[in-house]
Amino acid sequence: MSTLSQDHSLGRMSDNTIDRPGERAPLVLNMDKFSEVTATVCRVNEADKAPFAWYVAFAAALGLLSVLGACIGYLILTGVGVWGLNNPVMWAYDITNFVFWVGIGHAGTLISAILFLFRQKWRTGINRFAEAMTIFAVICAGTFPGIHVGRVWFAYWLFPIPNQMEMWPQFRSPLLWDVFAVSTYFTVSLLFWYTGMVPDLATLRDRAKGKIQQLGYGLFSLGWRGSNRHWHRYERAYLILAALSTPLVLSVHSVVSFDFATSQLPGWHTTIFPPYFVAGAIFSGFAMVVTLAVPARELFGLKDLITLRHLDNMNKVILVTGCMVGYAYSMEFFIAWYSGAMYEKFAFINRAFGQYWWAYWIMVSCNVITPQLFWFKKIRTSIPLMFVLSIFVNVGMWFERFVIIVTSLANDFLPSSWDMFTPTWVDIGTMVGAFGLFFTLFLLFCRYLPMIAMAEVKAVMPQADPHGAGAGKQGHHGHGHAHAHDGHGH
Amino acid sequence: MATIVTTPTETGAGQPAAKPTRIYGLLAEFETPGDLMAAAEKCRDAGYRWWDCHTPFPVHGLDGAMGIKRTILPWLVFGAGATGTLVAFLLQAYTNSWNFPMWAGVWVHGYPFLISGKPAMSLPAFIPVMFELTILFSALATVKLMFLFNGLPLLYHPLFTSNRFRRASNDRFFIVIEARDPKFLPKRTEEFLKTLSPVSIETVQD
Numbered sequence: 001m002s003t004l005s006q007d008h009s010l011g012r013m014s015d016n017t018i019d020r021p022g023e024r025a026p027l028v029l030n031m032d033k034f035s036e037v038t039a040t041v042c043r044v045n046e047a048d049k050a051p052f053a054w055y056v057a058f059a060a061a062l063g064l065l066s067v068l069g070a071c072i073g074y075l076i077l078t079g080v081g082v083w084g085l086n087n088p089v090m091w092a093y094d095i096t097n098f099v100f101w102v103g104i105g106h107a108g109t110l111i112s113a114i115l116f117l118f119r120q121k122w123r124t125g126i127n128r129f130a131e132a133m134t135i136f137a138v139i140c141a142g143t144f145p146g147i148h149v150g151r152v153w154f155a156y157w158l159f160p161i162p163n164q165m166e167m168w169p170q171f172r173s174p175l176l177w178d179v180f181a182v183s184t185y186f187t188v189s190l191l192f193w194y195t196g197m198v199p200d201l202a203t204l205r206d207r208a209k210g211k212i213q214q215l216g217y218g219l220f221s222l223g224w225r226g227s228n229r230h231w232h233r234y235e236r237a238y239l240i241l242a243a244l245s246t247p248l249v250l251s252v253h254s255v256v257s258f259d260f261a262t263s264q265l266p267g268w269h270t271t272i273f274p275p276y277f278v279a280g281a282i283f284s285g286f287a288m289v290v291t292l293a294v295p296a297r298e299l300f301g302l303k304d305l306i307t308l309r310h311l312d313n314m315n316k317v318i319l320v321t322g323c324m325v326g327y328a329y330s331m332e333f334f335i336a337w338y339s340g341a342m343y344e345k346f347a348f349i350n351r352a353f354g355q356y357w358w359a360y361w362i363m364v365s366c367n368v369i370t371p372q373l374f375w376f377k378k379i380r381t382s383i384p385l386m387f388v389l390s391i392f393v394n395v396g397m398w399f400e401r402f403v404i405i406v407t408s409l410a411n412d413f414l415p416s417s418w419d420m421f422t423p424t425w426v427d428i429g430t431m432v433g434a435f436g437l438f439f440t441l442f443l444l445f446c447r448y449l450p451m452i453a454m455a456e457v458k459a460v461m462p463q464a465d466p467h468g469a470g471a472g473k474q475g476h477h478g479h480g481h482a483h484a485h486d487g488h489g490h
Numbered sequence: 491m492a493t494i495v496t497t498p499t500e501t502g503a504g505q506p507a508a509k510p511t512r513i514y515g516l517l518a519e520f521e522t523p524g525d526l527m528a529a530a531e532k533c534r535d536a537g538y539r540w541w542d543c544h545t546p547f548p549v550h551g552l553d554g555a556m557g558i559k560r561t562i563l564p565w566l567v568f569g570a571g572a573t574g575t576l577v578a579f580l581l582q583a584y585t586n587s588w589n590f591p592m593w594a595g596v597w598v599h600g601y602p603f604l605i606s607g608k609p610a611m612s613l614p615a616f617i618p619v620m621f622e623l624t625i626l627f628s629a630l631a632t633v634k635l636m637f638l639f640n641g642l643p644l645l646y647h648p649l650f651t652s653n654r655f656r657r658a659s660n661d662r663f664f665i666v667i668e669a670r671d672p673k674f675l676p677k678r679t680e681e682f683l684k685t686l687s688p689v690s691i692e693t694v695q696d
Contacts, residue, residue, distance in 0.1 A: 187626060
């Protein structure tokens with residue numbers, strides 16, 4: 001409270017990244033009434049028209065989505081030959097995109113589950129749309145294994161469905177573990193996201209003016225009425241979901257890494273893969289959250305809820321995980337040398353200096369070198385710089401998966417079987433189009449669903465503490481008259 | 491003292507029984523979590539049973555102030571998780587290791603699925619799927635049981651007839667004492683609620 005009121009006298013506050021000993025930096029700026037939080041968040045959904053930039057972005061996203069649709073349609077009608085795959089490079093853009101999107105999908109659950117268990121209250125400002133981002137990223141990710149099987153009408157063979165051929169999936173294969181890991185991850189993330197959203201949907205229902213909104217938000221809020229007996233079970237359930245999602249999120253990218261690590265291929269056959277993939281996933285996911293949060297908070301007026309401190313914290317996570325990824329890159333080289341295995345040594349030297357050297361160095365520059373700039377607070381708190389750096393990370397992490405998959409396959413044991421992979425226009429169209437799918441879903445989410453977890457943000461405001469300094473003082477600033485009649489008698 | 495706002499039918503004679511509609515309960519509105527907390531403690535101590543607080547967010551410590559018992563949800567989730575582990579094991583063992591027909595909606599036949607000389611019962615390879623289904627079953631059970639125990643979805647509720655109550659999802663804190671409470675007497679309960687210094691008191695019809 002004191003921090004807020006001090007800064008109020010100096011006008012609007014925008015920088016809460018300064019740490020004062022003995023004081024908690026405020027997580028919500030320039031607001032001390034719960035109703036202000038509600039109004040700020042709901043304004044986005046309740047406005048008759050979205051900001052102009054939203055329509056531009058939505059049109060662009062729909063354009064890319066149709067590119068994706070066209071490319072997938074062409075692929076299904078023609079066959080996987082339309083991609084630039086060859087023998088030995090039988091996985092390229094498809095699996096690169098799959099791993100890229102699954103990785104991005106990790107930040108949402110990390111923020112909602114792991115930061116929740118660690119009682120990091122700043123997660124409340126960003127968890128909702130990070131979770132939404134997770135769901136949409138996993139939808140994009142799920143598309144690729146679905147279409148890369150070639151004959152998509154047989155995709156149901158991935159599941160143990162009784163059939164007339166008495167054919168079962170092979171449960172000793174990491175590819176099948178992946179089916180279970182990713183579909184479980186999608187389901188649990190969706191449950192977590194939706195459960196967290198129910199109280200906020202109830203807020204939108206209670207404020208809705210139009211019949212359609214009342215009906216829509218009314219149905220999906222399930223009749224939530226904020227009963228404390230309900231909150232009690234709800235909070236338990238939320239804690240359980242967080243505790244379940246934490247090992248889940250770590251398992252999913254570990255299982256994805258098993259797709260590679262359990263094979264015999266030099267460059268893939270590495271025990272460091274599971275932790276390295278998980279660190280990379282968190283790294284790319286946080287970068288995507290920053291990429292999305294920066295324009296979203298500008299466009300929808302959410303700067304007081306997604307504050308500079310939130311962005312600063314996320315940039316710190318990017319820095320840490322970027323260093324972990326850098327460590328993994330160097331450790332791979334060390335182990336390749338230390339193993340004494342000729343093929344292993346060759347695979348790594350070839351990665352850095354072979355025909356795909358440019359991809360490798362794009363990866364190292366974007367993932368290891370540029371994130372080091374986040375050691376400087378000036379850069380961590382500079383909106384334009386963090387936006388650019390977060391896009392670098394996105395690019396770098398796409399190349400990381402490309403480097404791992406393509407360079408290892410292209411040059412395996414026998415030089416006679418080596419070949420180069422060159423993408424076709426369908427490869428590139430599918431990759432770009434997936435962004436269309438992602439942004440279409442994300443923009444619809446921004447427009448129609450509460451982008452910030454209102455109930456959770458309110459609960460971490462100092463005014464929410466029934467015993468603290470803020471107790472009984474909600475709306476004190478500028479609303480002293482509201483209390484005039486009861487004379488602060490409590 | 492707080493200003494007491496009541497519905498016109500209630501102010502005068504205190505004869506809600508004369509009205510054809512039944513009372514659902516009395517709704518008292520508070521401005522802050524601190525006020526609500528103090529009031530909830532008094533409600534609990536007054537011996538009411540069918541009453542509740544309604545808040546825009548979970549208020550820390552209110553469970554204790556209301557005297558709510560801990561939910562058994564975690565134990566049931568544990569059961570669901572264990573079921574998931576077992577189902578995953580049986581699924582994989584049946585389809586990849588064992589050899590007998592059984593009826594699962596249709597007749598199916600499991601058989602030892604031999605891949606690169608691996609043992610039919612390769613338990614370590616079955617663990618990832620067992621782990622995933624444990625999580626999946628637990629998470630589904632958590633959400634389903636939480637809403638089920640809360641009596642949701644319930645799209646109509648008498649409290650939704652109150653305009654004032656709409657702020658329960660925004661910035662106000664409510665206590666409702668239901669008419670079915672054995673200690674509920676319209677006049678007495680209203681007098682009691684007045685002592686808690688709410689911002690307003692309202693009668694909610696069923």
